[in-house]
Amino acid sequence: MPGFDTVIIGGGIIGCSLARLLAGEGVKVGVIERGAPGEEASWAAAGMLSPSAEAGKGSPIFNLCRASLKLYGQLAAELQAETDLDLGYRSEGTLLLFENEQERETMLPSMEWQRGAGIPIQELSAQETREREPHLADGLGAFYLPEDHQIDNRMLMQALVASCRRRGVEFLLGKTVTEVEHNGQGVTGVVLEKEKISARRVVNTAGAWAGAIRTQGLAPTPIRPVKGHMLALESPDPPFRHVIRSHRCYMVPRLGGRVIVGSTMEEAGFDKSPRAGPLTGLLRAAQKTCPVLAESTVADFWTGLRPAAPDGLPVLGPTAIEGYSVALGHFRNGILLAPITAQILSAWQLTGKSPFAVDALLPQRFGG
Numbered sequence: 001m002p003g004f005d006t007v008i009i010g011g012g013i014i015g016c017s018l019a020r021l022l023a024g025e026g027v028k029v030g031v032i033e034r035g036a037p038g039e040e041a042s043w044a045a046a047g048m049l050s051p052s053a054e055a056g057k058g059s060p061i062f063n064l065c066r067a068s069l070k071l072y073g074q075l076a077a078e079l080q081a082e083t084d085l086d087l088g089y090r091s092e093g094t095l096l097l098f099e100n101e102q103e104r105e106t107m108l109p110s111m112e113w114q115r116g117a118g119i120p121i122q123e124l125s126a127q128e129t130r131e132r133e134p135h136l137a138d139g140l141g142a143f144y145l146p147e148d149h150q151i152d153n154r155m156l157m158q159a160l161v162a163s164c165r166r167r168g169v170e171f172l173l174g175k176t177v178t179e180v181e182h183n184g185q186g187v188t189g190v191v192l193e194k195e196k197i198s199a200r201r202v203v204n205t206a207g208a209w210a211g212a213i214r215t216q217g218l219a220p221t222p223i224r225p226v227k228g229h230m231l232a233l234e235s236p237d238p239p240f241r242h243v244i245r246s247h248r249c250y251m252v253p254r255l256g257g258r259v260i261v262g263s264t265m266e267e268a269g270f271d272k273s274p275r276a277g278p279l280t281g282l283l284r285a286a287q288k289t290c291p292v293l294a295e296s297t298v299a300d301f302w303t304g305l306r307p308a309a310p311d312g313l314p315v316l317g318p319t320a321i322e323g324y325s326v327a328l329g330h331f332r333n334g335i336l337l338a339p340i341t342a343q344i345l346s347a348w349q350l351t352g353k354s355p356f357a358v359d360a361l362l363p364q365r366f367g368g
């Protein structure tokens with residue numbers, strides 16, 4: 001029976017980011033992944049790092065999102081240097097489009113709130129918007145959100161896994177954890193389908209599937225999947241440089257002429273099959289916003305399951321069982337929030353306290 005200081009359940013971006021940090025501090029880490037690392041939500045995502053575009057007025061995680069974004073510059077540089085992979089980390093910002101005064105007014109409270117917090121958000125007339133992005137449709141005004149970034153999340157996952165391996169993280173792949181085991185005093189390890197693995201600490205980062213992992217005497221964290229459809233279009237030349245968002249869709253330009261278009265928000269359980277209706281809706285929205293995309297090639301389509309808690313906020317920190325913590329429910333912002341989540345969880349393990357005030361995100365809010 002192999003033993004670890006820390007076992008991490010789930011090799012998505014949250015699990016791998018934490019594994020990398022802990023291993024860098026000399027902790028013996030095992031990541032147990034039922035498939036291959038980074039093939040679920042962390043693969044399906046668009047890679048937007050968008051504190052501004054995602055924030056509603058007064059968002060309780062706005063500062064956490066901004067703090068995480070601040071960590072990305074150094075993380076991307078370190079990973080690129082370690083692995084030689086191009087992570088497509090880009091800083092052009094987001095254009096948040098509105099078609100009419102009614103749409104503008106729904107965006108305004110958050111924009112004004114963020115300006116009050118010192119973020120230099122600019123409003124652009126339809127003409128100014130077209131000057132910045134000549135291929136967008138006529139008549140669209142925009143808020144320019146200069147702090148938002150993007151990263152190629154699939155390349156990021158590859159780099160994270162490579163970096164983890166280099167730091168000595170052991171990946172146990174094709175293995176499903178069914179239970180976190182404890183002796184009443186504290187965690188003793190995890191139970192798999194055919195074996196047990198001992199560990200002094202266990203972290204559940206199993207994404208949308210986290211609730212299926214049992215722990216005697218502890219109610220599972222109530223995480224549910226929220227399905228999103230996505231597609232990729234390809235043109236010989238990039239049709240725009242900014243991330244483009246509106247009420248209808250978002251479009252994320254990658255290097256070369258690829259554009260990621262997303263996404264739907266569907267309560268469909270664990271069904272990941274792609275459906276014609278949502279994909280058609282995304283294609284129409286993309287073409288309406290940027291007419292030249294009518295000539296692009298449909299290169300790919302897929303779906304993913306966002307891990308969501310009932311209040312839509314992340315669930316971070318220790319549970320009532322000594323040595324067992326969770327990092328779940330990152331919902332629409334798990335790529336963005338991965339670096340700060342890893343810092344918080346690793347500090348908790350190594351020093352017993354969080355570097356960031358996260359009382360509102362503790363798992364105990366659901367009674368566990």
Ligand SMILES: Cc1cc2nc3c(=O)[nH]c(=O)nc-3n(C[C@H](O)[C@H](O)[C@H](O)COP(=O)(O)OP(=O)(O)OC[C@H]3O[C@@H](n4cnc5c(N)ncnc54)[C@H](O)[C@@H]3O)c2cc1C
Pocket residue numbers: 009010011012013014015032033034035036037038039040041042043044045046047048049175176177178205206207208209210213227228229230262263303304305306307327328329330331332333334335336337
């Ligand atoms: C369509 C879509 C678009 C998105 N766009 C963005 C975006 O632009 N920006 C952003 O910040 N976020 C985005 N997100 C959200 C982001 O992808 C997620 O919040 C994030 O990937 C969650 O990471 P995770 O590691 O918690 O989960 P996952 O990546 O799902 O990883 C969980 C892992 O746990 C494994 N696992 C599950 N159960 C077990 C078990 N019992 N035993 C062993 N292994 C197990 C799974 O196989 C999986 O690999 C998007 C999500 C979707 C679906």
